[in-house]
Amino acid sequence: MAFPHLQQPSFLLASLKADSINKPFAQQCQDLVKVIEDFPAKELHTIFPWLVESIFGSLDGVLVGWNLRCLQGRVNPVEYSIVMEFLDPGGPMMKLVYKLQAEDYKFDFPVSYLPGPVKASIQECILPDSPLYHNKVQFTPTGGLGLNLALNPFEYYIFFFALSLITQKPLPVSLHVRTSDCAYFILVDRYLSWFLPTEGSVPPPLSSSPGGTSPSPPPRTPAIPFASYGLHHTSLLKRHISHQTSVNADPASHEIWRSETLLQVFVEMWLHHYSLEMYQKMQSPHAKESFTPTEEHVLVVRLLLKHLHAFANSLKPEQASPSAHSHATSPLEEFKRAAVPRFVQQKLYLFLQHCFGHWPLDASFRAVLEMWLSYLQPWRYAPDKQAPGSDSQPRCVSEKWAPFVQENLLMYTKLFVGFLNRALRTDLVSPKHALMVFRVAKVFAQPNLAEMIQKGEQLFLEPELVIPHRQHRLFTAPTFTGSFLSPWPPAVTDASFKVKSHVYSLEGQDCKYTPMFGPEARTLVLRLAQLITQAKHTAKSISDQCAESPAGHSFLSWLGFSSMDTNGSYTANDLDEMGQDSVRKTDEYLEKALEYLRQIFRLSEAQLRQFTLALGTTQDENGKKQLPDCIVGEDGLILTPLGRYQIINGLRRFEIEYQGDPELQPIRSYEIASLVRTLFRLSSAINHRFAGQMAALCSRDDFLGSFCRYHLTEPGLASRHLLSPVGRRQVAGHTRGPRLSLRFLGSYRTLVSLLLAFFVASLFCVGPLPCTLLLTLGYVLYASAMTLLTERGKLHQP
DSSP: OOOOOOSSHHHHHHHHHHHHHHSOHHHHHHHHHHHHHHSOHHHHHHHHHHHHHHHHOOTTSSOOTTOTTTOBTTTSHHHHHHHHHHHSTTSHHHHHHHHHHTTTOOEEEEGGGSOHHHHHHHHTTBOOSSGGGTTTEEEETTEEEEEEEEEOHHHHHHHHHHHHHHHSOOOOTTSOOOGGGBHHHHHHHHHHHHHSOSSSOOOOOOOSSTTOOOOOOOOOOOOOOGGGSSSSOOBHHHHHHHTOOOTTOOGGGGGGHHHHHHHHHHHHHHHTTOOHHHHHHHTSTTOOOSOOOOHHHHHHHHHHHHHHHHHHTTSOHHHHSGGGGGSOOOHHHHHHHHIIIIIIHHHHHHHHHHHHHHSOSSTTHHHHHHHHHHHHOGGGGSTTOOOOOOSSSOOOOOGGGHHHHHHTHHHHHHHHHHHHHHHTTSOTTSHHHHHHHHHHHHHHTSTTHHHHHHHHHHHHHSOOSSSOHHHHHHTSSOOTTSOTTSOOOOOOOOHHHHHHHHHHHHHOTTOOOOOTTSHHHHHHHHHHHHHHHHHHHHHHHHHHHHHHTTTTSOHHHHHTOSOOOOSOOSOOOHHHHHOHHHHHHHHHHHHHHHHHHHHHHTOOHHHHHHHHHHHOOOBOTTSSBOOOSEEEETTEEEEOHHHHHHHHTTSOOOOOOOOSOGGGSOOOTTBOHHHHHHHHHHHHHHHHHSHHHHHHHHTOSSHHHHHHHHHHSOGGGTEEEOSSSTTOOEEEOOOOOOOOOOGGGGBHHHHHHHHHHHHHHHHTTOOHHHHHHHHHHHHHHHHHHHHHHHHHHTOSOO
């Protein structure tokens, strides 16, 4: 693609727009690479906003751009390879970013597309806590409406990249895309590895031209006092002067300005959708959700957390020691120490709290669960991690992680209690839900972890005897959001003070803390243990019923000649669909989860047996399952919370019986609708035409009368029950004469069985007519035998 020398940059933009419509995708990318190489920044800065939007889509979600969230290498290998090469952190697109960066261009980004708390804060003329927004807000004559951020090229690019995960419409359910295989997920991983390296230093920016010098980074915001990131916001006008760019900023900080920007943008765009005030308001049952994350969103956040743990723990032992603070350290080392506590902790906690409280009670919660568990286990991503132990002997959590556990106490304790409340409302018979309980129990049962959590709770609950109240106020604010260059807070040696500071910064001073090892949480654990035991019993019952079903039906029942089951059995469960292997997995997960819970909370076998028997899976005097736990109110039965748990987990159920005419039941999925209707009309005509003769035959006292009563009477209507499960008693049924039912011939099973019988007979050279006679004769003999047994046992009343 050869472009003439253009006097106006808009001509270049118009040409690229036209090419994006008329040329193949591969040719477009080749042309873009050549344009980036050949044209100066003066002309490239005009096409930059259009190009970024063309790649990542529009902020309103109307344009999908290159659709990176659906692009997979195994589906579109050519396009995937081109895109990954073009957007690589060392590729042409990033070279364009640095080329524009060297000229200090600025691009407007609408405040209206920022996360809710940030947008509300700026529109109210309050500067957000994150230094990412300092000196970037551009006021307009309309005041809070139409505000923009003035971003440099790198910030503009990363803002669009991060927000494309949020602003684009969720993937359709019919489109099965594995998130970890898509281009967007892979690019996030590459950018994190490039700008937050676990080994070595941050790569320098690309050269703007062959043999040229690297563009200098923009001047940084100076160090901001730690106390300025408190709960008490000041106006933009007051804070504008105090955050002007300093010409004396540390030159060494230029090494990692891109790393800090990348992390702050990812955290702000992906996690900062809930503020502490909003979280407190969301506790109301009438509150509406402001932002609902998707499973894809959660998976990308988990990738970020895993990499941050590896990044933060890549410090050498001598660099990570407290004494290292007093020596000269590189900005990258300081950034590694500050990345998780100052940038991520508070926003992630509110994000997880919202997910635990508002995510649907289905198997998709597994994504949130694994994200949470990844954050709780930084030792899994440390460079000196050991090989994972076996299930019987998991490796011990080193005591060196005690400070992390204490400084993230709420992440362990309050969210664990939140998970208990969720688990008590799910169907533990389902293998997917059983697996989630097993995963959480296994993580918390790691040797020494429960002891460290309990120690952290003891430190928090200690009375404040040595901590002055005036110092306590300094750490009640969420102070972990400042720039990494902010001065470290004064060294605090009191471990109790650190834990209290963490809790108060995330929950506020008036928080009501529920200890994980306190009586309330222990009650929830015991209730979960009861439900686990009952779920195991239910799974075994379903398994036994499935195993006995084939043996419990006669051959003719298999052929479809038996009466239909009008009452049903267990309620539908994915266990029924997945078979015996699921029963085994469910039982294994629940058994191990119960053992892990016993280890964590030091439960005795006697306690578990006592509570299991108290809740009851025993049978009543009549040998039938007991009703769900309920109380009798003015309008009938009212389920108790325990009764709801029993129904949800399939532990007990109300016996629901069909009380109407079996001939008028809704047509089932295993029946041919038109054939059932035709057979009903035919049998109705026969019953109407020969009602007197059938009644006379059934009234006979000889064998013929017994034979006719076995086929023509309707024992299902001989006795009926009240619909209420309380005070169950029989009521007289309506007097009905003998009737013929041909509905069984409308079943797919019956027709297929007959066709199979004719096919087998043809293999032995038996024609259709002799085969029909043989089947009829066989059935007459079987029916005669059953008639004699029925009359002798008086199972049918005349």
